[in-house]
Amino acid sequence: MARIRTIKPEFWEDEKLAKLPVHARLLFIGTWNFADDNGALLANPVLMKSHIFPYEDIGISTISEWIDMLVENGMLIRTTYNGKDYLVIRKFLIHQKINRKSIRINIPLPVVLQVIDEYNKTHGVLTEPSLQEREQGIGKRNDGTGMEEEMKEESAPVGRPIHRRRTRKGCAISEVLQEIAASASVQQGDEKENLQSFE
Known part of the structure; x- marks a missing residue:
């Protein structure tokens, strides 16, 4: 189920994001709407295309390329949980305020926090x-x-x-x-x- 999310003004000033294609940035914003309240969503380009770009003539391979760009730039983290591939939005929990928690959670919060912490350690953030x-x-x-x-x-x-x-x-x-x-x-x-x- 899609959720209402917040876009902070700093998003538009982010130099790393500004280097990405406009549609890749739009895909990134779209991931916020379709992620659970812990910032995790299925890593399924077909599903993401149908949710975020339902009326655009964009190929699945292009969506996959944009996902790769977002992963390479540290916006998304690939992970596997219970045998399924997911994307975790790395700074989702810092930037989004969840007023009413959804019952549907893809990955429990402790697991998401562990994925983020491991990413930060291996990528020189910490x-x-x-x-x-x-x-x-x-x-x-x-x-x-x-x-x-x-x-x-x-x-x-x-x-x-x-x-x-x-x-x-x-x-x-x-x-x-x-x-x-x-x-x-x-x-x-x-x-x-x-x-x-x-x-």
């Missing part, structure tokens, strides 16, 4: 501290309380610095995932308030 940095003591060490701590990396790629929160079990949670989780938490809180106002 980097792990090197062994040398750890030996030099860059970042905060556990103070023995077992509570969460933050570590800052000096070797962060250009852009904002990377902050990681270490959980009690030592699993790192990237800042991007922290933002997504916080956004989802706020949205769930809004939903609870809306439900309470109807009671």
